[in-house]
Amino acid sequence: MTVGQICEKLGLKPLTGDIGMDREVKGVYICDLLSWVMAHAHEGDAWITIQTHTNIVAVATLLELSCIIIPENAEIEEDTIKKAIEEGIPIMASDNNAFMVAKNLISLGLGD
Amino acid sequence: MGTLSYEFSVEKDDFERAGEASSKIKKILMQLGMDSSIIRRVAIGAYEAEMNLVIHSLGGTIRIDIDPKSIVITAEDIGPGIEDIELAMKEGYSTATEKIREMGFGAGMGLPNMKKCSDVFEIESEVGKGTKIVMKMYLKDGD
Ligand SMILES: Nc1ncnc2c1ncn2[C@@H]1O[C@H](COP(=O)(O)OP(=O)(O)OP(=O)(O)O)[C@@H](O)[C@H]1O
Numbered sequence A: 001m002t003v004g005q006i007c008e009k010l011g012l013k014p015l016t017g018d019i020g021m022d023r024e025v026k027g028v029y030i031c032d033l034l035s036w037v038m039a040h041a042h043e044g045d046a047w048i049t050i051q052t053h054t055n056i057v058a059v060a061t062l063l064e065l066s067c068i069i070i071p072e073n074a075e076i077e078e079d080t081i082k083k084a085i086e087e088g089i090p091i092m093a094s095d096n097n098a099f100m101v102a103k104n105l106i107s108l109g110l111g112d
Numbered sequence B: 001m002g003t004l005s006y007e008f009s010v011e012k013d014d015f016e017r018a019g020e021a022s023s024k025i026k027k028i029l030m031q032l033g034m035d036s037s038i039i040r041r042v043a044i045g046a047y048e049a050e051m052n053l054v055i056h057s058l059g060g061t062i063r064i065d066i067d068p069k070s071i072v073i074t075a076e077d078i079g080p081g082i083e084d085i086e087l088a089m090k091e092g093y094s095t096a097t098e099k100i101r102e103m104g105f106g107a108g109m110g111l112p113n114m115k116k117c118s119d120v121f122e123i124e125s126e127v128g129k130g131t132k133i134v135m136k137m138y139l140k141d142g143d
């Protein structure tokens, strides 16, 4: 499944335009502690986090995560969006909380 | 191939650029066509070392030396040093402030992560002088 398909099916708002919509989502990881993410997230994971500062882009780039999903429309810094576009990492926002986003991703078949 | 070396300076409290040195290191390894599993280990080690320089040190450098047999990452700073290294190495131990924790740092996992992704991990520190961390990763055939 691609980032674009997930956006469409879950009604996520892409904050980085068309960037990275064809990246493949291989799994999902939820955590807001960056060192924990560094240790445990896998390449291709969609990462759900309420952290919104620029360093999340560094984490996603280094681990080759497929995208970042910000739940509950948490406010995101302009610099983070800019950096994400530069690095080609798609960031999307959701009205739902992290649990509901995860539930919806499971219903799309992720995590099987 | 001989030894390729690169060095990056890392400023204290520079959250704006934090992660740039490790991203550059990762890109160098990708350009060299290295295997994704070794790139991942180097990226994790370099990132954790870089963030510790930004958050806990007065500033320092990250260096990478690549030869046909191994990759060595060296992080060195100018202080303040670590008083109890054994304690600092414990999973979950952190002196990060509330503000830093709100940003998602301070899980106390950085040093343990560095150790886990290295084949050889060395840390030396002197209070008032600084900290030096060396992470060595051996390359296998195919990396
Ligand atoms: N370069 C350094 N200079 C001085 N103190 C350091 C340095 N690196 C680590 N420390 C000390 O060791 C502790 C543990 O470091 P570690 O990287 O494991 O966790 P952390 O940085 O606090 O949290 P995390 O890495 O999970 O975000 C730090 O809280 C800090 O007190």
Ligand SMILES: [Mg+2]
Binding pocket: A035, B048, B051, B052, B106, B109, B110, B111
């Ligand atoms: Mg750390």
